[in-house]
Amino acid sequence: MYANEKFKRKIQLAFHVLCAFFFIVCSAAVSAVEIKSEYQRFSIITKNLVRQSLSDEQLIAGVSAAYTVLRARADLPGALPKLTHSELLLLFNAADEAAFYSSSVMHANDMLAIATELARKGSLDDSQIEKVYSSLIAARDYKSAGAWRNLHHTVIRDATLEMYGSTANSSTEPTELVLAGGHLKRIEFRLPEGGFVVAVGNPQCHFTQYAVEDIMGDPVLKKALAGRMKWISPQQRNESLVPFHDWNRRYLDAPISQAYLTSEWKMIDEWQTPTFYFFEDGVLKSKFAGWPREGRKELLRDSMSHVGIRTAP
Structure with missing residues (x-):
């Protein structure tokens, strides 16, 4: 398909x-x-x-x-x-x-x-x-x-926009920029085995904020997605990294990073925020975009279930 x-x-x-x-x-x-x-x-x-x-x-x-x-x-x-x-x-x-x-x-x-x-x-x-x-x-x-x-x-205004360390990458895996000790660091990302969700978001997108608040505010979803969800922002022009710092301080269990190059993330074909991608053993099974104010938790649960991430005993 x-x-x-x-x-x-x-x-x-x-x-x-x-x-x-x-x-x-x-x-x-x-x-x-x-x-x-x-x-x-x-x-x-x-x-x-x-x-x-x-x-x-x-x-x-x-x-x-x-x-x-x-x-x-x-x-x-x-x-x-x-x-x-x-x-x-x-x-x-x-x-x-x-x-x-x-x-x-x-x-x-x-x-x-x-x-x-x-x-x-x-x-x-x-x-x-x-x-x-x-x-x-x-x-x-x-x-x-x-x-x-x-x-x-x-x-x-934000000197940490610049990345510290080497930008070289010989791996075929996508890389991300993570906030580490006040600086940006480029690291490799690899999809784990089993069910996994990659959420494309932006700290300054209201719909992304609705999504993370709903998900992290739900104890069952939060527990089910622990270690099974990755928040990633598109490669983009940033005037400041303050929104990323604020997000990561507020959502300790759902940190967000930024794609180093969106072209590396070949498993992501849409960078609309928020968009949710559901993988099983590294294979994309489904996706959906958008998170209105009333939420889409039922759709999220169904999509998680289809890749083996259970929200109930």
Whole structure:
């Protein structure tokens, strides 16, 4: 069943990417590029993609495809010294939006290049400096992020955004960033044998908060899921890790970490928060998304039961 669903998603993904690409190419002027009109086309396509009920993979691919065409027509990064302040701002905003959805190194590096040119022209502001820094962190380019921070003598509100230690990983297993002693540490994650639940969440998502409060507030569910549940946040841009610290202090038995790279977590195909994945001996059996204010504990119990996690004697 899941193989067929993944095949369908790949077909849909290819369709949306091609539509985004051909819409821009066919509608754009063949003559000299006008940054403003190209940015407007990118913005329209991005808004249309966001309005659709697309998977995360489809949305990221669509926005990235639209940005790639804009980038090529604007001749980035080579044309940057020739552009005006207003044109640079439009391109910075486009790269910022693409980086927001994708956490891509390429998009973050484009933001860095454009911001560097803005600085050379004497028109870089503090908000842009912080956006470049947080985008580089989201893309896991810690070296560039640290150099950027030092260059601009930026006082970052949460210095522990940067990971300490090696980022190398030769394993085929996914990795996560955990809060350890006030710092971020990258560790490997392996699905255990038996029934197990992976919950995709975000400390700042209200629906995620409803879910963890309902689950940890239910003694039976809390006991049944002890050692059988993993809370993981998507790879994303964080202005601060305070929400993660607060969560882990409040829910000692349900700590949350962040995916180092979402692309490593191949067993997760949707990063909508919250989404619950139910595994048995490492094999995905079912999933469901969402947790309204009234809760979904009955659905949770049924899904747990199907992978051998019992909530009753």
